[in-house]
Amino acid sequence: MSKVIENLRYSKDHEWVRIEGDLAYVGITDHAQQELGEIVFVELPPLGERYRKGEEISTVESVKAASAIINPIEGVVKEANEDLDGSPELINEDCYTHHLYILTSFSEDDYGELLDAEAYQSYLETL
């Protein structure tokens, strides 16, 4: 059973988004981290670049597979989580504390279209 927490928004590609002021934190969900297994590498996106919703923004490699991270809302990369550079396993330990990157000038509309915790939970049950 994977963990879904309140007050986050979710994409069907299993990314979560948390808004703090004018910043949007993006990470992968507990479901995604469980599916991937032991994570060995996180490719961090380049700073200052604008990514659209649905665009491949980075890659997470596990012992099992290399999976694309699909950017859930449009925005400009303000910061990538450097902690993951040497310690990608942090995502396995707590995927909701350790974000992948932070977006600025993000799209409110895209954010509005994401699933809330309840809807994402229901979506997971259909998988």
Place this chain on the structure above:
Amino acid sequence: MIYPYIPHTDEDRKIMLEAIGLSSMEELFSGLSEDILLSDSVPISQGRTEDEVQRMIDSIAQRNVRGIPFLGCGCYDHIVPSTVEALSSLPSFVTAYTPYQAEMSQGLLQAIYEFQSMVCEITSMDVANASLYDGANAATEAASLMVSAKRHASVVLVSSTIHPFTLQVLQTWAKGTGRTLRLVAEKDGVVDLSLLPSLLDVDCAGLIVQSPNRYGLLESYEGVAEILHEQKALLAISNDPLSLAMQKSPGEWGADVAIGDTQSLGLPLAYGGPSCGYMAVKEALLRKLPGRLVGMSEDAKGRKGFTLTFQAREQHIKRERATSNICSNHALAALMTTIHLSSLGWDGMVEAANQSYAKAHYLAYHLAQLPGMTLVWDKPFWCEFPLVFSDPKRLRKFMQELRNEGIFAGVRLSTLTRQVKDELVLLVAVTEKRSREELELYLAAARRVMK
């Protein structure tokens, strides 16, 4: 008549057809429409016996002309120690294909690991892969890497002095992937890098250059990496790896990618192949490196062992999103290069490179004194140089007369490029394998023809 490669007799076929309730082969194929069936028998002559075929092939082989080769253009006649063939033909190496159950094949993995280590040492780069098909293939992989490393970039700058065949393969790559190649023109036989700032824009992912270049001339890349890096573009340098015993390495020029073909390191001429490509990168590009890598590790009992690692871009990991579909490698050719380098050592490699240099320069110096041919560009070269003739008839006569004396004088560049401007250019390659006597024979013949 029993056919050795077709095990079924007429009786076998009859039994099989009966088992599925049919009476003839025609009935088995009755579902196929008439228009795709052959109406006549296939026009192939009667078979020949093994002995007859052997004689036929031998008689064709007899027509080959033997001679002292001064031929190069990417494929060179260097001395190869007998250790290379003796060790690389061990059945345990020859019969081992790409290691699918990788860790079972510790010997093969160790050989690949040694290959990677040697490539890194020669090129002064951080990490090399397990090899690629050949030098041209390595160039396309460098182009792919550049494009994947810079977002929204789809243009690759290519020096117009790279090997004509490499350029052709890159053009095929560009056509197939929808990328654009932008050629950097040459000046006086080398790439004109003063054009770089005007050609470089945000769409450019990087630049591919080659030294020695298609004329055998050495190029300087002072400050080039810096100009490219300002635009987040990468620099890939292709070399004859043996020349790196004498000239500045890609790492020393600040390149991001080092590529080339290892033919000059232990591989036979073999009519131009198969060869083996290499590719090495700076550590920052590790995850973009195509193909496979072998790493050194420890097993559960703390013993040294070798493993396949970092196949991040390959299709069995990334499926349809794979950015490289190079998955096998030329393990046997790479092994030959590894044994060759192990036999020579660094000192032996420097010796081979130095001797090639000295002998090529001896021949070039004396040929340049003759009328009707010049070393047109005053540029440094290593083991191959471009002789430019005053007219094409003299060039053909020169080649023919030397051939009559058992000497292959060189390669006409136009046979590779099909360009009129190259019709007067003869590329002459001299390796450490050419003896003093052979050089004098060449010079004596040349003096007779060109007097």
